[in-house]
Amino acid sequence: MSFSSVTTFDGERKPRTLPARELDSVELRVLGSLMEKQLSTPEYYPLTLNALAAAANQKSNREPVMDLGDSDLQRALDRLQDEKLVWKVFGGRAVRYDHNLDSMWQIDRAAKAILTLLFLRGPQTAGEIRGRSERLHAFESVAEAEEALQRLASLPPPMVRELPRRPGQKESRWAHLLGGAIVEPAMSAAMEGETSHDAREPLSVRVQRLEEQLAALTAEFHSLRAKLGE
Secondary structure, eight states: OOSEEEEESSSSSOOOOOOSSSHHHHHHHHHHHHHHHHHHGGGGGGHHHHHHHHHHTSSOOOOOOOOOHHHHHHHHHHHHHHHTEEEEEOOOSSOOOEEEEHHHHHHOHHHHHHHHHHHHHOOOHHHHHHHHOOTTOOSHHHHHHHHHHHHHTTTOOEEEEEEOOTOOOOSSEEEEESSSSSOOOOOOHHHHHHHHHHHSSOOHHHHHHHHHHHHHHHHHHHHHHHTTTO
């Protein structure tokens, strides 16, 4: 299935419908939590408000960790219902909530897994996405995850973007584009200074310094063995 449109029963191509506004952090946490539980534990889905609160406020696999109350979640759900991204499911003793992204955004399971992880954990590399998506969608390789990211990036309009590689990073990270401007966490002054210092030094100088450190460690090791009588 294409990410950008779907064929309806009458043969027409239905366009993908993205929100007309930027989604805030609580709305993204709600959508990410709903998608995650739908993919990983479908037997407990749709979610009650209590189950959604537990999912949204998990201490693991969430960046940042949040402490959202029922009122915070209810306001976000109401706004998402206005956008037709979430709907209520009646029946049983409690109202449950279900996302409507399959219909609105026309995304397959691989794309849904990627967006879930990006909503819940922020920018990530293709390798991180593949390693963290096992319960959501099994990518056979990092290349397969990269291909799915490229498809999402090529949509009109794109849903993800590849971020510029930072100094010292081997892999590029990807971020979703549903929440407005992408704010990168600042590098610490120590890390930034170390990176720029290493970049200015010639390779021969760095190798010499490592050799000196190795020689010092070897001398300490031999001295310790002598003291122990070996």
